[in-house]
Amino acid sequence: MGGKILRRTMRDCCKIFGLVILGLILSLFFSRLILPSQVDDVSPLMNCTYEVLDLGDVYFVVPKFENVSIVDVDGWCEEILAKNKNLAMHGIYHSYEEFGIYRDEIYFDEGVEIFQDCFGIAPVRFKPGQLKWTDENNWVKEKMEVDLFWNHIFHKVYHCGNSGLFPNWVIRIF
Ligand SMILES: [Zn+2]
Structure with a gap:
């Protein structure tokens, strides 16, 4: 039970981390496009x-x-x-x-x-x-x-x- 929750939390963490990285790359891409x-x-x-x-x-x-x-x-x-x-x-x-x-x-x-x-x-x-x-x-x-x-x-x-x-x-x- 505890293991399941831990795995889920880790998966969610990875997802959030991935989204943050993607967001950073996109904003970098657009700043380079616009500036x-x-x-x-x-x-x-x-x-x-x-x-x-x-x-x-x-x-x-x-x-x-x-x-x-x-x-x-x-x-x-x-x-x-x-x-x-x-x-x-x-x-x-x-x-x-x-x-x-x-x-x-x-x-x-x-x-x-x-x-x-x-x-x-x-x-x-x-x-x-x-x-x-x-x-x-x-x-x-x-x-x-x-x-x-x-x-x-x-x-x-x-x-x-x-x-x-x-x-x-x-x-x-x-
Ligand atoms: Zn130079």
Whole structure:
């Protein structure tokens, strides 16, 4: 008798647990469907095709990838502006683990200035390369919004050059 009740309780528990998980997966799916999608690694050197750029609502631009400033590439800023998307900054040089170590204001402001020269507006949103972040850089959060790990969970994030953890076609589906 007691065993029967226990088995039933366990079965009900499993059912509730399953429903909760399903609910979480569905809400994640819909938040990714509804919230603005993003394109990372927007840079003249990262092979951004129109096909990828057209998937995003927000472009995360790298100001100086491989030491080439975006303002020095003829017509690039105008081309990106013509897409009429929201623009944010993605690293400064986007070197490996760039913001995984402490960066000072001088370092950061170089990116801000390049961004401003290119687009005529200062960035108000920032995402570090590879999402690597040390809390020593939290001072940036007082200047602008900083997108970290959870941003990539709740939004679809495409990558120029298809260089993300998941290829763009997977992001398109989920
Ligand atoms: Zn990146």
